[in-house]
Amino acid sequence: MSAFSRHKQPGGQMADLLPPDHARRRPRGRAANPMARDVVDADFIVIGKATAPVEPTAEVPTPRLDGPFLPxxxxxxxxxxxxxxxxxxxxxxxxxxxxxxxxxxxxxxxxxxxxxxxSEHPEIAARPLDLVHVNLTPQDRNGMRVLLVNAIVENRSRARLAVPQLRADLLVDGQVVASTYIAPPAGELEGGQSRGLSARLQHPGGKTPELRLSFDDTGV
Known part of the structure; x- marks a missing residue:
């Protein structure tokens, strides 16, 4: 302690040669590195591969099941x-x-x-109207010979069809000896419907002729 004695300086002022208190308390084992005093905790962030920027996509609205879109x-x-x-x-x-x-x-x-x-049969599609159960019966009416015609008009299709007038041809030995027209039993027939008809024709004379009944020019 004698080495650090105080000496008077000219002018009567005393010089203090003792180091500061914190300099005396500094540990000897630590290096005199000025950067060692400024230690700051650091957070390390891992940087991955660069990815391409994602373009924003428009969201498609999903219709609500309980909204006005559903009846x-x-x-x-x-x-x-x-x-x-x-x-x-x-x-x-x-x-x-x-x-x-x-x-x-x-x-x-x-x-x-x-x-x-x-699916309809080709024959039905070609001839939707048909004449069935055609019959010709000779009769005597008030002393006159007549022919009674009976037949059934049938609609074999599913559609509603108009019924044309019927043509009755009387044939003897394959030759037409008389012809006449008969009114249809109904103006129209529904699909699958049938209607019967009956008419009397004058006998042409001679032997009993054959009957050919048709819709206008279409033979049966």
Missing amino acids: RALLWLSKAAALVEARLQRLPDRHFANLVAASFVVVFLAVVLHVMRM
């Missing part, structure tokens, strides 16, 4: 379907199998009937 009848149908499905899930396996088989049979018959209705 109310369709909502009722969906509720009914859900109720039926819940009832079917409660059925035993045997009953469910029988129900599926019956449904298959019904659908198959419906398809067959639809195909049969859609």
Whole structure:
């Protein structure tokens, strides 16, 4: 301590040669590095590969099932379907199998009937109106010989058709000896409908002729 004694300087001022207190308390083992005093905690961020910028895409609005886009009848149908499905899930396996088989049979018959209705025979398409059960009977009426004509007009198609007038030709030995027109039993016939007719014709004389009945110029 004698080395650090105070000496008087000229002018009467005392010089203090002792180092500051913090210099005396500095540990000897630490290096005199000015950067060692400024230590700051750092966060390390891992930088990955650069990715291409993603362009923003427009979002497509999804229609709401309970909004105005769905009719109310369709909502009722969906509720009914859900109720039926819940009832079917409660059925035993045997009953469910029988129900599926019956449904298959019904659908198959419906398809067959639809195909049969859609497809017509070529002959029916060519001649939808037909004359069946044509009969010619000789009679005596008030001392006169007459011929009674009976026939049935049949509409073999599914459409409603107008019935034209009928032509009756009387033939003897293949030759037409008399012709006349007969009014139809109805002006129109529905699909699959038939109507009978009856008419009396004057006998041409001689032997009983043959009858050829047709719609205008179409022979039977």
